[in-house]
Amino acid sequence: MTIDESTLDHLARLARLRIEPADRGGLMADLAALTGLVGRLAAVDTAGVEPLSHPGDLTLRLAPDVVTEGDRADALLALSEAAQGGYYTVPKVIE
Secondary structure, three states, X not given: OXXXXXXXXXXXXXXXXXXXXXXXXXXXXXXXXXXXXXXXXHHOOOOOOOOOOOHHHOOOOOXXXXXXXXXXXXXXXXXXXXXXXOEEOOOOOOO
């Protein structure tokens, strides 16, 4: 894929980037090289090739579901400046 001035302007507008005039030539060459690499990768026949690894193949160790701390709600609510009915009260911020 060739990257011309209008394509670069379109990409810059989509990405909300301002590209300095001095950087335009190098950026167009880099983008053309990148799209060329992606094109070569897409042309490779990968039929029958199994993936080497996949994160979905992992099994995670599970920790036992055990309560490690007691009920400290009253102690934590006592630290608050204002609490009512077992909940923290905060100033109204939305009308």
